[in-house]
Amino acid sequence: MWETPLVLAATPIGNLTDATERLRMLIRSAEIIACEDTRSTRHLIQRLGEQTEARLVSLHEHNEAARSAELVAQAAAGTRILVVSDAGMPAVSDPGHRLVRAAVAAGVQITAAPGASAVPAALALSGLPTGQFSFGGFVPRKQSERAALLQRLSGEEWTTVLFESPHRIAATVAEFAAALGADRPAAVARELTKKYEEVLRGGLGELAADLADRQAGNGLKGEFVLVLGGASPCDGGTQEVMELQEAADVVIGRAEQGEKLKTVAKEIAGAHGLNASELYDAANRRRAAGRNR
Template sequence: MTSPSPAPALPDGLWDAPVVLAATPIGNLSDATDRLRALLASAEIIAAEDTRRTRHLCQALGVSPAGRMVSLHEHNEAARAAEVVAAATEGARVLVVSDAGMPGVSDPGFRLVTAAIAADVGVTVAPGASAVTTALALSGLPTDRFTFAGFPARKGAERRRLVRRLVNEEWTTVLLESPHRTAATVAELAEQLGAGRRAAVCRELTKKHEEVLRGTLGELTEQLVEREVRGEVVLVIGGAEEPEEEITAEELAAEVLRRTEAGVKLKVAAKEVAADHGFSSRELYDAALSLRGAS
């Protein structure tokens, strides 16, 4: 009688923490990492947003999960988080995955992480594909500073607050939206933020029919009226232009005096500078006299 073969050794560092949040592909299965495969194969509990989709993912990746798979979605996360963290406290290896992308980013995972932190259970991340950063990189809009606002509320005060914030938001903003509401949302943003604000509509990212529409909100509104939007959609909205710093009468008075040093009469210089900046010539004349007297 032959003895059973020993279980394969786990890669070093794979389970340095008992709870691991792992990003899954957002479209292209080639984006799955070796680390994700190893985690799926060796986790003792897999907390999945949709267990059916996670099983399909495992099958597509050629992975046979040995652990128990439980659901962790928006309707049961509060209760399920305590159960999963308790198992991790007792030594279970817990993997958290969503249907696509990073758990906790507009997907279940946040409550489980906070519960793990409260229980002093170690948590780490196996990074990977993200619709947010993928759309941001493809948008052609500034990426040095950005905000992420998830799915806009469909209506009501919360939606109005978001739109009001975007009016003056100087950073690029990333939003998620359902395909059948995309055209209406872009049209509303064009009306509220101005048709000239630059934006991008990104759909089916990393998939065969990936498409990025770039332009102003007005241009995108016109394009979307003529077509049916399909697939997963990410909206990237350019920031508002930074307001010009207000110049003071005292600062302009210095310019008036520089012109008088070149031979221009004080009253003439005050009128010229006032006309250039929309100030009262009398105000600049008096400010220049005060500045001259103080020097």
């Protein structure tokens, strides 16, 4: 079990019965467990009914650079180290990538104990082509990165899997629908492997309307995965220019989730070649009109 001193192990993404026997054995025999959140991992171990004498240490985005050198040195000395994140596989949109790089650079062996992952689960359930796909991680918030993503997706023929927060998913899907086309096929998976698991399928426009209705009702909760179908080869990779009023609706949607209207207007305008002042004014007018209905 511990022929390799450093092991990255996947933890359940919701359903505890997805915990593998290998994960349980690693928990029981590890000397150090490096985890994204020590409290969450301790709670997971208790819920699994396991016991460990391992020392739990944090490994998160703020300390990974410094902590990696320490863990690699301990692994090189023969210490049995288990690395986990709060859910899914470490290093995949979770801490662990820097640790892997440090271990490789130091010549320390590292392996993975596979298990549950939201990416293949959402992909398989989406009903979209799975022969070729890409994973884009979390939808970026920075204007330049978001614009680059939309430009790439406009001509991407592979299915793409993305993560998004419950507070931003409705506005993001609306923005994608306006930029990439309302008919672009997609799926939104929520709470995978959990009691209230749900997968919405349809065109981006249809999904945007559904999510907007839910947001206006009881709100949107849970973990979300967006699976976007590939662009048609005849699209030629040219991004559709978003109309001013469509862009204003996207700005309002994101502002309603707590973002500053002016900041979002500037971001969306930059991403779609619009005038930021005109977009800000249009969003303000549409929001005021909505309040006066």
